[in-house]
Amino acid sequence: MLRVFFLSCAAVLTLWGGTIQNDEQFKQAVFQMGKENKIVLMMYTTDDCPECAYMKSKVFHDKEVELYMNRHFIVIEKNVHKSKLPDGYDFFGIPTMFFIDKAGNKKETIIGSKRPQPFLGELRRIRGIK
Amino acid sequence: MRGLLLAIVLGITLSAYDAIHLKKALEEKECIGCDLRDANLSRRDFSGGDFHGSDLSKADLRGSIFEMGDFNGCSLRGANAEGAVFWKATLERADLRGMHAKGANFKGVHFNGSDLSRADIRDAKVWKADFTDAILRKTDFRNSEIGGSKFIRNDLHTAKMKNTLLWQTRFSDVVMSKTQCAHAKKEEATVDANVTCR
Numbered sequence: 378m379l380r381v382f383f384l385s386c387a388a389v390l391t392l393w394g395g396t397i398q399n400d401e402q403f404k405q406a407v408f409q410m411g412k413e414n415k416i417v418l419m420m421y422t423t424d425d426c427p428e429c430a431y432m433k434s435k436v437f438h439d440k441e442v443e444l445y446m447n448r449h450f451i452v453i454e455k456n457v458h459k460s461k462l463p464d465g466y467d468f469f470g471i472p473t474m475f476f477i478d479k480a481g482n483k484k485e486t487i488i489g490s491k492r493p494q495p496f497l498g499e500l501r502r503i504r505g506i507k
Numbered sequence: 508m509r510g511l512l513l514a515i516v517l518g519i520t521l522s523a524y525d526a527i528h529l530k531k532a533l534e535e536k537e538c539i540g541c542d543l544r545d546a547n548l549s550r551r552d553f554s555g556g557d558f559h560g561s562d563l564s565k566a567d568l569r570g571s572i573f574e575m576g577d578f579n580g581c582s583l584r585g586a587n588a589e590g591a592v593f594w595k596a597t598l599e600r601a602d603l604r605g606m607h608a609k610g611a612n613f614k615g616v617h618f619n620g621s622d623l624s625r626a627d628i629r630d631a632k633v634w635k636a637d638f639t640d641a642i643l644r645k646t647d648f649r650n651s652e653i654g655g656s657k658f659i660r661n662d663l664h665t666a667k668m669k670n671t672l673l674w675q676t677r678f679s680d681v682v683m684s685k686t687q688c689a690h691a692k693k694e695e696a697t698v699d700a701n702v703t704c705r
Contacts, residue, residue: 427655428614428634431674489632490652492672 397463398481402453407479410451414479416504418452419466421473428490429472439493442500449504476503523565532558549587564602663687664705678702 528541673694688704
């Protein structure tokens with residue numbers, strides 16, 4: 378009986394994504410930023426997503442975008458087919474980019490790709506959100 | 508009284524669609540081989556709906572969701588699909604001439620063998636779409652994201668492609684203008700050796 382109970386608990390824990398504050402990648406990102414006040418950019422992707430590939434290989438590596446992102450953002454990626462997704466972070470399209478502050482508050486969500494300059498404009502706007 | 512009769516007669520004459528077909532489309536979210544000309548299907552969710560062989564010419568589809576829908580062999584000639592979502596839908600061998608689809612989502616859509624002459628597809632998301640054998644005479648793609656899509660056996664030289672995102676888009680056995688070819692190469696598209704740039 379006890380074994381069945383523990384097995385049920387384990388099954389529930391496996392399915393439960395948990396809060397963003399308990400997410401290992403998020404915790405690591407916050408640890409990595411130390412005293413700096415950076416924003417976590419959590420990007421949902423899939424393997425078969427040309428938009429995601431475009432964002433990761435072109436936009437994030439655009440000279441101006443890369444410089445700004447290195448200074449103010451930390452990127453974490455979650456493959457929606459392979460990773461546990463935190464509670465409260467549902468998605469309606471891929472890629473979805475969530476911008477989260479150090480304390481785990483969602484500041485903004487962007488769905489879909491953007492060219493480097495408009496994306497940089499969005500990053501600046503999001504950084505300005507209190 | 509005469510005025511009322513005239514209004515009724517005119518109303519019957521002017522409404523192009525079949526009222527039973529429209530009721531079916533709205534209630535069951537699909538309608539095969541139906542007459543939906545000029546019908547109002549705007550701002551509704553028709554995800555997974557089967558409309559193949561239907562006539563949706565000049566229909567109002569603004570802001571509606573047709574994810575994974577079947578529009579094979581349909582006519583959407585002159586339809587207004589601004590902001591509509593056709594994610595992974597099939598629009599093969601369809602008449603899409605003059606369709607207004609500014610800002611629409613055509614990600615993963617199959618346009619194989621369709622006629623998109625003079626269609627307005629500006630500012631649209633068209634990632635990973637398939638345009639094999641499609642007619643693209645004066646199709647307006649300006650400012651659209653067409654990355655990862657396939658253009659095979661098309662004549663594109665009259666299509667408007669200014670400021671389109673063409674990253675990893677494949678062009679094969681296609682006729683393009685020199686400006687389009689230069690833009691495609693700059694955008695890191697794959698331009699096969701059999702592409703004519705003139």
